[in-house]
Amino acid sequence: MTESSAQPDPLTGLWPAPYAGGPVDATVTVPGSKSVTNRALVLAALAAEPGWLRRPLRSRDTLLMAEALRTLGVKIDEGMGPDGTGEAWRVIPAGLRGPATVDVGNAGTVMRFLPPVAALADGPVRFDGDPRSHERPLHGVIDALRALGARIDDDGRGALPMTVHGGGGVEGGVVEIDASSSSQFVSALLLSGARFNHGVEVRHVGGRLPSLPHIRMTVDMLRAVGAQVDEPEHGGQPNVWRVAPSALLGRDLVVEPDLSNAQPFLAAALVTGGRVTVPDWPARTTQPGDALREIFTEMGGSCELTDRGLTFTGGGRIHGIDVDLGEVGELTPGIAAVAALADSPSTLRGVAHLRLHETDRLAALTKEINGLGGDVTETEDGLHIRPRPLRGGVFHTYHDHRMATAGAIIGLAVDGVEIENVRTTEKTLPDFPRMWTEMLGV
Ligand SMILES: O=C(O)C1=C[C@@H](OP(=O)(O)O)[C@@H](O)[C@H](O)C1
Numbered sequence: 001m002t003e004s005s006a007q008p009d010p011l012t013g014l015w016p017a018p019y020a021g022g023p024v025d026a027t028v029t030v031p032g033s034k035s036v037t038n039r040a041l042v043l044a045a046l047a048a049e050p051g052w053l054r055r056p057l058r059s060r061d062t063l064l065m066a067e068a069l070r071t072l073g074v075k076i077d078e079g080m081g082p083d084g085t086g087e088a089w090r091v092i093p094a095g096l097r098g099p100a101t102v103d104v105g106n107a108g109t110v111m112r113f114l115p116p117v118a119a120l121a122d123g124p125v126r127f128d129g130d131p132r133s134h135e136r137p138l139h140g141v142i143d144a145l146r147a148l149g150a151r152i153d154d155d156g157r158g159a160l161p162m163t164v165h166g167g168g169g170v171e172g173g174v175v176e177i178d179a180s181s182s183s184q185f186v187s188a189l190l191l192s193g194a195r196f197n198h199g200v201e202v203r204h205v206g207g208r209l210p211s212l213p214h215i216r217m218t219v220d221m222l223r224a225v226g227a228q229v230d231e232p233e234h235g236g237q238p239n240v241w242r243v244a245p246s247a248l249l250g251r252d253l254v255v256e257p258d259l260s261n262a263q264p265f266l267a268a269a270l271v272t273g274g275r276v277t278v279p280d281w282p283a284r285t286t287q288p289g290d291a292l293r294e295i296f297t298e299m300g301g302s303c304e305l306t307d308r309g310l311t312f313t314g315g316g317r318i319h320g321i322d323v324d325l326g327e328v329g330e331l332t333p334g335i336a337a338v339a340a341l342a343d344s345p346s347t348l349r350g351v352a353h354l355r356l357h358e359t360d361r362l363a364a365l366t367k368e369i370n371g372l373g374g375d376v377t378e379t380e381d382g383l384h385i386r387p388r389p390l391r392g393g394v395f396h397t398y399h400d401h402r403m404a405t406a407g408a409i410i411g412l413a414v415d416g417v418e419i420e421n422v423r424t425t426e427k428t429l430p431d432f433p434r435m436w437t438e439m440l441g442v
């Protein structure tokens, strides 16, 4: 690798996405999961005893979470584990207290998971973040916390900025929310629920609930720290969750690689007809990225899970796909990028809520792929993608890490793609340009 290929152009600030001259053949070690790291930090902070996180993700979203918990009084030592096995963070819970100010950046996990923690604290906790954080929905958390006995001052829009006036505890009990705009509302209430006086029962009422694997991740991780969680099923899908009041255990947890961040690397194998191995791919996981094994196989590759990890091999052709991504919405930008390079059209469905993510992802993908000569149209709940020969040009990213990695995927097959603000990938993947150029050997 030349150092320059991993850097944006100093004059334009644009990053020339490397064009792949041939099939990639690489092993790519992917850092820890954002979703697991930020849940583990919250649960460790709420525990009755210290705990460890091994191989945590160190990225903007997780450092914001750690910093916010510190301002509430929790001690988090970032360092190496005692046995030399890599990075490990020691979390030492303490009495939660304000006054404090939390910067959520544009992290959905921080802006949704921490208000219930703040309600348990003693004193006011102010929440604010990037301009986009003011537009992302938070009403499910605000209304629920009020119903459960917390005091919150906001400007009446159900969004940031706001102040949670922590009263040192939360009564808890039964609450109804509409979580059709984000599964994180449910996860947020469950994660702190064991510490509420009466626990919590969350009932989802409203349209389709997205990202169910992420709620399963919350439930699994709560159970792993000793919480009692019930999920009565109605019509095959859970829409009620109950967490009993209890103390939580401090655990020693190894964080899995982030399978959604593995996506661009697996896509590189598919797009170039090459081969990429991601070590430590878990045999069983609640991460939505595990669905890539099936989705990318249907789009033309094959994969094998062995002791070495997941090896994905591209078959030389890419096929379009008709798929409902409602459970795995965060995979949409990467799938759309691959679909734009396929030999037949694709329909991506079930992802209307992506309009409320880091940016309006449906609008952004449509505009940017079409800007390179593509033919994408928005539907009510997704995208129609009709592949056409693409040309180089600037791929705008709208402060969205997954837009930047989507542009890089297209750049593998289309010469002259330049990514605006590639550093936005630091939200969840601090070293993306270097990892990408190393994978390609450029
Ligand atoms: O709980 C989590 O860790 C996440 C849940 C999902 O949010 P939505 O349900 O808002 O899509 C997902 O898109 C996000 O990247 C991470």
Ligand SMILES: C=C(OP(=O)(O)O)C(=O)O
Binding pocket: 106, 107, 108, 109, 330, 357, 358, 402, 428
């Ligand atoms: C939607 C995402 O993030 P957030 O946790 O900010 O919602 C994402 O990472 O794709």
